[in-house]
Amino acid sequence: MRIxxxxxxxxxxxxxDVLVLSxxxxxxDTLGSAAALCTALQGMGKRVRFACSDPVAPKYExxxxxxxxxxxxxxxIVAVDIADTQLLGKExxxxxxxxxxxxxxxxSHKEYAKMxxxxxxxxxxxxxxxxxxxxxxxxxxxxxxxxIYTGLCTDTGCFRYANTSAKALRVAADxxxxxxxxxxxNRVMFDTKSRARLAVERMAMESxxxxxxxxxxxxxxTEEMMAASGAQESDIEGLAALPRQVEGVxxxxxxxxxxxxxxxxxxxxxxxxxxxxxxARFGGGGHKGAAGCVIDGEKEAVREQLxxxxxxxxxxxxx
Amino acid sequence: MRIxxxxxxxxxxxxxDVLVLSxxxxxxDTLGSAAALCTALQGMGKRVRFACSDPVAPKYExxxxxxxxxxxxxxxIVAVDIADTQLLGKExxxxxxxxxxxxxxxxSHKEYAKMxxxxxxxxxxxxxxxxxxxxxxxxxxxxxxxxIYTGLCTDTGCFRYANTSAKALRVAADxxxxxxxxxxxNRVMFDTKSRARLAVERMAMESxxxxxxxxxxxxxxTEEMMAASGAQESDIEGLAALPRQVEGVxxxxxxxxxxxxxxxxxxxxxxxxxxxxxxARFGGGGHKGAAGCVIDGEKEAVREQLxxxxxxxxxxxxx
Numbered sequence: 037m038r039i040x041x042x043x044x045x046x047x048x049x050x051x052x053d054v055l056v057l058s059x060x061x062x063x064x065d066t067l068g069s070a071a072a073l074c075t076a077l078q079g080m081g082k083r084v085r086f087a088c089s090d091p092v093a094p095k096y097e098x099x100x101x102x103x104x105x106x107x108x109x110x111x112x113i114v115a116v117d118i119a120d121t122q123l124l125g126k127e128x129x130x131x132x133x134x135x136x137x138x139x140x141x142x143x144s145h146k147e148y149a150k151m152x153x154x155x156x157x158x159x160x161x162x163x164x165x166x167x168x169x170x171x172x173x174x175x176x177x178x179x180x181x182x183x184i185y186t187g188l189c190t191d192t193g194c195f196r197y198a199n200t201s202a203k204a205l206r207v208a209a210d211x212x213x214x215x216x217x218x219x220x221x222n223r224v225m226f227d228t229k230s231r232a233r234l235a236v237e238r239m240a241m242e243s244x245x246x247x248x249x250x251x252x253x254x255x256x257x258t259e260e261m262m263a264a265s266g267a268q269e270s271d272i273e274g275l276a277a278l279p280r281q282v283e284g285v286x287x288x289x290x291x292x293x294x295x296x297x298x299x300x301x302x303x304x305x306x307x308x309x310x311x312x313x314x315x316a317r318f319g320g321g322g323h324k325g326a327a328g329c330v331i332d333g334e335k336e337a338v339r340e341q342l343x344x345x346x347x348x349x350x351x352x353x354x355x
Numbered sequence: 356m357r358i359x360x361x362x363x364x365x366x367x368x369x370x371x372d373v374l375v376l377s378x379x380x381x382x383x384d385t386l387g388s389a390a391a392l393c394t395a396l397q398g399m400g401k402r403v404r405f406a407c408s409d410p411v412a413p414k415y416e417x418x419x420x421x422x423x424x425x426x427x428x429x430x431x432i433v434a435v436d437i438a439d440t441q442l443l444g445k446e447x448x449x450x451x452x453x454x455x456x457x458x459x460x461x462x463s464h465k466e467y468a469k470m471x472x473x474x475x476x477x478x479x480x481x482x483x484x485x486x487x488x489x490x491x492x493x494x495x496x497x498x499x500x501x502x503i504y505t506g507l508c509t510d511t512g513c514f515r516y517a518n519t520s521a522k523a524l525r526v527a528a529d530x531x532x533x534x535x536x537x538x539x540x541n542r543v544m545f546d547t548k549s550r551a552r553l554a555v556e557r558m559a560m561e562s563x564x565x566x567x568x569x570x571x572x573x574x575x576x577t578e579e580m581m582a583a584s585g586a587q588e589s590d591i592e593g594l595a596a597l598p599r600q601v602e603g604v605x606x607x608x609x610x611x612x613x614x615x616x617x618x619x620x621x622x623x624x625x626x627x628x629x630x631x632x633x634x635a636r637f638g639g640g641g642h643k644g645a646a647g648c649v650i651d652g653e654k655e656a657v658r659e660q661l662x663x664x665x666x667x668x669x670x671x672x673x674x
Binding site: 133196198200201202209210219226233241250277 | 527531537547600602
């Protein structure tokens with residue numbers, strides 16, 4: 037059942053022994069949303085605990101600074117920023133059929149909860165949680181403001197992407213008024229690279245090759261680069277955006293070598309070009325701006341297939 | 356004479372044959388401010404022209420899309436985002452003693468104009484120009500919103516830095532409501548690298564060396580790298596921020612080889628450490644977060660002097 041903010045606020049006010057779930061490979065939005073809810077509900081005297089299939093990265097630990105560990109059998113289960121129960125992961129998939137309330141901003145949300153409070157126009161799920169906390173009469177203090185701000189800035193690329201609405205900016209302004217440590221959060225989220233990231237980024241940059249008069253480029257991330265740099269998966273997050281940033285490039289691909297063989301391909305496109313049109317040729321999909329697919333084969337053959345597909349696409353677009 | 360927004364608005368309403376000046380090596384804020392004023396004043400039927408000692412980079416040309424060339428002897432001269440007449444440059448320094456109105460947000464502003472409208476709390480000069488246009492009764496349309504947004508996003512690192520006030524975010528929200536192409540402007544300003552930048556950045560990353568258990572690092576930008584990559588000065592803008600982004604680094608230095616010999620040093624520090632304390636040892640200065648100096652000598656000797664100075668500074672800070 038789809039519900040509105042007042043009903044979601046009422047359900048949370050009534051709830052007790054609340055379990056809050058984040059999606060696997062948790063990011064700033066799912067964690068900021070969960071931490072804000074846990075903090076606010078514990079502040080109302082309720083028993084609350086948090087669960088996620090994957091560990092919380094150190095840079096997000098501060099969000100949970102005021103959440104106390106509680107032990108109980110959950111009576112009310114909330115899922116935040118989870119578009120599909122497949123994103124719960126191994127540790128929490130046991131709850132997939134008994135989620136009471138889902139709070140989410142993904143247009144692609146597959147309704148799985150008894151009650152769903154969805155706002156596809158919100159830049160982040162924390163932006164919705166902010167509305168929810170206000171509807172619940174919760175005072176948004178510095179700690180809550182930091183949780184909400186973290187989701188808002190990470191999901192908008194620090195207010196850079198097209199999902200940055202006027203409303204999102206006004207919420208961010210309210211959060212700064214509430215004491216959010218915005219500049220420090222931005223520094224940690226956007227201006228910090230691990231040494232392994234620095235090394236793998238340099239090697240990946242070196243691998244960039246241009247095709248189609250510089251309108252298409254391909255970057256590689258090989259197992260050898262990962263080993264030589266000591267990079268983990270978390271170190272290469274967002275790296276696929278890099279080749280598209282090069283001046284003159286309309287479509288960019290990143291080839292990530294897979295342990296099981298073949299390559300995971302991430303394609304990025306500048307409007308009006310369509311990354312998903314390229315990936316569809318290889319059985320993949322996604323959005324116009326960002327799409328993905330898997331291509332089996334050796335490195336040079338995979339590159340060649342990509343270059344040919346993009347060339348054919350450009351011809352079809354009159355380039 | 357220091358004046359307030361109403362007086363500045365009245366002076367501009369009365370003015371005719373207006374010359375608007377930007378500072379040399381113009382950035383998004385001085386150009387966005389000038390373009391907004393020129394566009395608005397021409398829209399009021401006034402003769403207006405723009406002058407700057409250096410060319411306007413292609414990515415900023417759109418700001419002036421609606422500014423028509425006018426020829427006249429100026430009767431009213433406005434300087435925007437210019438903290439000091441030394442920043443006028445060769446082509447416009449002739450006007451240094453006859454500037455009628457200065458509009459600026461730099462705390463370090465050296466009063467040189469007949470009237471000065473200064474707001475040191477504004478994130479950008481365009482934020483002040485926005486207040487000014489509203490006080491003048493100008494309707495802020497899409498083109499004006501793009502000019503104001505450009506200054507606001509470039510001077511705050513897309514709302515990342517500590518100067519991003521709640522007010523700055525609320526102005527940005529108003530501009531999006533007014534139709535500003537925020538996502539496209541952000542893409543051009545923050546998500547575009549020239550191929551030369553890509554190449555010089557990679558070489559510079561490769562040069563990073565760590566000292567003091569990874570708490571201090573030094574990056575080099577040599578004449579050889581500039582030549583090999585084909586990079587111009589504009590291609591290395593902001594590059595000095597990179598070594599400070601590495602996890603664990605508290606102080607970072609970038610050594611830029613000078614054609615005339617020696618190195619221009621840019622130092623960056625994470626709070627509470629003080630970049631200017633390092634540069635002061637070499638006769639330079641700046642702010643706590645960012646400072647500069649020049650050190651003569653050969654590469655290895657300069658590195659060694661920097662490492663020793665930072666080591667001594669760390670010892671004095673109890674590290």
